[in-house]
Amino acid sequence: NAGVTQTPKFQVLKTGQSMTLQCAQDMNHNSMYWYRQDPGMGLRLIYYSASEGTTDKGEVPNGYNVSRLNKREFSLRLESAAPSQTSVYFCASRDLAGNTIYFGEGSWLTVV
Amino acid sequence: RKEVEQDPGPFNVPEGATVAFNCTYSNSASQSFFWYRQDCRKEPKLLMSVYSSGNEDGRFTAQLNRASQYISLLIRDSKLSDSATYLCVVNRGGNTPLVFGKGTRLSVIA
Secondary structure, three states, X not given: OOOEEEXXXXXXXXXXXXEEEXXXXXXXXXXXXXXXXXXXXXXXEEEEEOOOOOOEEOOOOOOEXXXXXXXXXXXXXXXXXXXXXXXXXXXXXXXXXXXOEEEOOOEEEEEO | OOOEEEOOOOEEXXXXXXXXXXXXXXXXXXOEEEEEEEOOOOOOEEEEEEOOOOEEXXXXXXXXXXXXXXXXXXXXXXXXXXXXXXXXXXXXXXXXXXXXXXXXXXXXXX
């Protein structure tokens, strides 16, 4: 029972490099989310996808793009990484009927 | 004003103590409420839902006061393993994302 799986777990990037964080869920959930978490800031929503084929901006979308590839997968792309994007990134999914949101284990990203 | 506000703590309590966390929310149309727990360097996980009538799960009791737009979590007989950050979470309904408070950090000391 994998739940929400995100990769990579750790990544170091140089300023200006690009990368994609991958996320997949096996719970047949409609909604998927990308959050970042910084010390003292709590979880901040970057982008979300309420259902397959739709994506919406969250609180802090600048510098990021997303793709809802299918119902299972939701990727987050940093086109030109900046040191301010050093953070822990969490992918999550949610079944609206159940309300509960399930998180992946997190991706630790450092931009130098 | 933030939509969900919590005292960040830290709350440092001895083992066996009773500790209570509070959370306020600003959107009176909010429909459902939860407490999540997050251990250091781990993902948040659901601790319990919060119902208007109040609900209990072992040593944990959650209360909701809709009139005051206030949620609480009471932990009795604190254990070292209760040390974590507790996140207050509000569902505004429909397809809207859940709203997370910044969390309250608890350290239970031997």
